[in-house]
Amino acid sequence: MSALSITNVTKSFGDNHILKGISLEAEAGEFIALVGPSGCGKSTLLRIVAGLEGADSGEIVAGGRDLTRLVAAERNVAMVFQSYALYPHLTAGQNIAVPLAMRNLTSLQRLPMIGSMLPGQKAIRKDILRQVTDMARSLKIDHLLDRKPGQMSGGQRQRVALARAMVRQPGLFLMDEPLSNLDANLRVHARGEIVDLHRRAGVPTLYVTHDQAEALSMADRVAVMMSGSLLQLAAPEVIYDDPAHIEVAKFVGQPRINTIASRVDADGAVTLGTWRLQPHERLVPGTDITVAIRSEFLSIADMGTPGLPAHIERLEFLGSEVIVYTKLDAIGESMVVKLAPSDARGLVAGKPVTIVPQGERLMVFGADGARLRADLTFTTLLERAHG
Amino acid sequence: MADMTAISIPAEVPRQKAPKPIVPRPIVNVSERHEARVAWMLAAPAMILIVLFIVAPVIAVITLGFTDFELGYSTFKFVGFENYAELFGDRTFRQSLWNTAIYTAIVAPASILLGLGVALLIESETVGRSFFRTAYFLPVASLLVAMATVWQYLLHPTIGPVNSMLAMVGLPGPNWLGSAGTVLYSLSMIGVWQTVGFNMILFLAGLTAIPRDLYSAAEIDGAKSPIDRFFLVTLPMLGPTTVFVTTISIINAVKVFETVKTLTEGGPNKASEVLLFTIYQEGFVYLRVGYASAMTVVFLAVLVVMMFAQYRLVDRKVHY
Numbered sequence: 205m206s207a208l209s210i211t212n213v214t215k216s217f218g219d220n221h222i223l224k225g226i227s228l229e230a231e232a233g234e235f236i237a238l239v240g241p242s243g244c245g246k247s248t249l250l251r252i253v254a255g256l257e258g259a260d261s262g263e264i265v266a267g268g269r270d271l272t273r274l275v276a277a278e279r280n281v282a283m284v285f286q287s288y289a290l291y292p293h294l295t296a297g298q299n300i301a302v303p304l305a306m307r308n309l310t311s312l313q314r315l316p317m318i319g320s321m322l323p324g325q326k327a328i329r330k331d332i333l334r335q336v337t338d339m340a341r342s343l344k345i346d347h348l349l350d351r352k353p354g355q356m357s358g359g360q361r362q363r364v365a366l367a368r369a370m371v372r373q374p375g376l377f378l379m380d381e382p383l384s385n386l387d388a389n390l391r392v393h394a395r396g397e398i399v400d401l402h403r404r405a406g407v408p409t410l411y412v413t414h415d416q417a418e419a420l421s422m423a424d425r426v427a428v429m430m431s432g433s434l435l436q437l438a439a440p441e442v443i444y445d446d447p448a449h450i451e452v453a454k455f456v457g458q459p460r461i462n463t464i465a466s467r468v469d470a471d472g473a474v475t476l477g478t479w480r481l482q483p484h485e486r487l488v489p490g491t492d493i494t495v496a497i498r499s500e501f502l503s504i505a506d507m508g509t510p511g512l513p514a515h516i517e518r519l520e521f522l523g524s525e526v527i528v529y530t531k532l533d534a535i536g537e538s539m540v541v542k543l544a545p546s547d548a549r550g551l552v553a554g555k556p557v558t559i560v561p562q563g564e565r566l567m568v569f570g571a572d573g574a575r576l577r578a579d580l581t582f583t584t585l586l587e588r589a590h591g
Numbered sequence: 592m593a594d595m596t597a598i599s600i601p602a603e604v605p606r607q608k609a610p611k612p613i614v615p616r617p618i619v620n621v622s623e624r625h626e627a628r629v630a631w632m633l634a635a636p637a638m639i640l641i642v643l644f645i646v647a648p649v650i651a652v653i654t655l656g657f658t659d660f661e662l663g664y665s666t667f668k669f670v671g672f673e674n675y676a677e678l679f680g681d682r683t684f685r686q687s688l689w690n691t692a693i694y695t696a697i698v699a700p701a702s703i704l705l706g707l708g709v710a711l712l713i714e715s716e717t718v719g720r721s722f723f724r725t726a727y728f729l730p731v732a733s734l735l736v737a738m739a740t741v742w743q744y745l746l747h748p749t750i751g752p753v754n755s756m757l758a759m760v761g762l763p764g765p766n767w768l769g770s771a772g773t774v775l776y777s778l779s780m781i782g783v784w785q786t787v788g789f790n791m792i793l794f795l796a797g798l799t800a801i802p803r804d805l806y807s808a809a810e811i812d813g814a815k816s817p818i819d820r821f822f823l824v825t826l827p828m829l830g831p832t833t834v835f836v837t838t839i840s841i842i843n844a845v846k847v848f849e850t851v852k853t854l855t856e857g858g859p860n861k862a863s864e865v866l867l868f869t870i871y872q873e874g875f876v877y878l879r880v881g882y883a884s885a886m887t888v889v890f891l892a893v894l895v896v897m898m899f900a901q902y903r904l905v906d907r908k909v910h911y
């Protein structure tokens with residue numbers, strides 16, 4: 205039984221179909237990153253899982269409980285918001301205590317003044333205080349407990365928000381871009397911390413981000429969403445090396461994957477400018493396709509070597525690697541090549557070169573964007589077309 | 592010769608060096624002085640207006656409060672605290688202080704709570720929101736003197752619709768504005784009617800400024816009912832708005848005048864005498880400017896003390 209299963213969830217705002225039937229399963233203790241461009245419906249899906257928004261159709265089951273018709277408070281989920289959503293009038297300690305107080309104290313016991321006179325609440329309050337202090341200590345924010353959110357830095361607020369979400373062992377953890385308001389250094393650092401916390405708590409987590417690097421580096425599995433549909437749900441390596449859809453291939457990886465639009469010839473081969481790719485299995489002649497290859501699977505050789513003739517447009521030195529921007533002579537398409545600095549020696553803008561792809565790394569996508577598995581059967585790397 | 596050169600060299604050195612630090616200093620001084628002059632010039636209009644319209648009148652009122660000045664007489668003399676002594680023995684003044692206090696104690700809390708309630712209802716309403724907003728704001732925008740006539744008709748003991756309706760269910764209608772027992776409460780009711788819309792608009796603005804995420808967080812944190820969320824999010828987040836609304840409401844209630852002047856003239860039998868009306872009577876009807884000024888000073892003092900008390904007590908708690 206999976207820890208969380210989302211089945212066929214749809215949602216429209218007026219005429220806008222925001223979610224077009226999303227299904228997703230998470231195993232116990234799994235960290236799933238939901239990644240996609242802004243506006244594709246990630247937050248909406250997360251809010252539906254949390255119970256903050258109603259789905260038009262579909263089901264949400266977590267830990268064997270059907271949550272679909274429960275209100276947020278009854279779902280036993282915790283959520284971290286992009287804005288952190290800390291109560292500005294409460295101190296960090298009081299903020300962290302809210303989920304415990306709301307659940308363990310009756311509304312009468314929560315009243316200021318009167319509440320503290322009722323029987324039984326003293327032990328509960330003491331217990332809450334202990335849990336808050338423990339939580340704060342484990343996140344190293346115990347020195348901040350008396351500060352209000354307005355007196356804290358972004359990173360500190362983010363930790364308080366995490367603490368508030370984690371303090372009452374939730375059945376499901378939801379995070380909506382919790383790091384996007386931090387500066388770049390802090391963000392990379394916080395990634396590791398969240399993964400650590402997740403591992404310790406072992407609570408299944410749905411983590412929304414628009415940053416593909418964040419998703420790949422943190423998650424057990426990555427769900428790529430585009431305009432309301434889930435395109436692929438797989439381990440980060442699979443998402444990167446074996447994308448099921450051209451949009452997934454384009455969204456993931458930096459620099460962006462190289463693509464060349466083409467059409468299958470009458471004999472089932474593919475022509476790229478003056479070059480022909482000969483797949484083993486014939487593709488349907490006449491169909492539009494896109495050929496794609498990642499920049500690290502291209503290399504640059506001297507002019508005259510078998511490959512794709514191109515000119516170097518500009519170079520970007522990034523320390524451990526060099527990004528070479530080129531333009532193919534035959535069809536004018538841009539090709540980005542990622543090289544080790546040692547391989548980039550002697551390259552300058554304007555230089556004519558040959559680009560040599562690793563044949564087994566070429567991927568072919570159909571007109572609808574779906575992957576055509578034919579690309580696995582390219583035999584000969586490249587054959588020079590005569591003329 | 593050797594001596595002379597020996598002397599002349601050190602004499603030369605400071606002469607050459609000295610101008611360097613001196614030259615920039617006058618420039619700094621000039622620019623500083625210039626800046627200061629510009630600052631004064633920019634601040635002058637505001638300062639002149641403040642002195643002209645706030646400081647001077649207050650000083651004039653305080654000064655006149657120590658005189659026996661009466662309009663129409665060309666001379667007056669300083670009488671010290673005589674006016675104040677008379678004031679505290681004056682039964683009309685004491686009555687009007689008391690009436691104003693009662694009126695404020697009814698109108699301020701009622702219009703604040705109702706304003707908040709209406710704002711919450713309108714905020715949660717999606718259909719007809721602008722209609723209700725306009726409807727409730729109408730009394731604020733309308734001319735009170737004109738509306739007073741309508742109230743006079745509504746509350747008329749014999750032909751008024753209010754009493755007609757009461758009669759239909761068999762209840763005897765009181766003489767709302769005409770009897771000493773009810774007049775202050777009737778005026779309070781009109782005061783509430785007039786202020787609710789204004790407070791509602793302020794609360795609506797405050798509600799709009801509350802981040803939606805806080806409500807989401809509250810729901811997730813276990814605030815199941817709207818009441819839980821109201822006490823966890825809405826009320827504390829409205830803190831600064833509430834302080835402002837309270838201040839304005841109290842000041843407005845203490846300043847009640849138009850309804851009293853147009854509807855009751857302080858009657859019957861001084862049952863609706865309020866501070867501003869008494870001051871008006873003394874100053875503009877009996878023309879005892881000195882005495883009226885002393886009253887005004889007391890009136891101002893009451894307001895100032897209340898504002899200070901409020902800021903000391905509440906302000907520090909609600910801001911974050």
Ligand SMILES: Nc1ncnc2c1ncn2[C@@H]1O[C@H](COP(=O)(O)OP(=O)(O)O)[C@@H](O)[C@H]1O
Nearest residue numbers: 217220222240241242243244245246247248249
């Ligand atoms: N309450 C709402 N009413 C109308 N449209 C909404 C609402 N919430 C979200 N949307 C729309 O749904 C789309 C997806 O929003 P969202 O889920 O926030 O995207 P993401 O989090 O992936 O950036 C956006 O185009 C947004 O404008």
Ligand SMILES: [Mg+2]
Nearest residue numbers: 246247248380
């Ligand atoms: Mg979002």
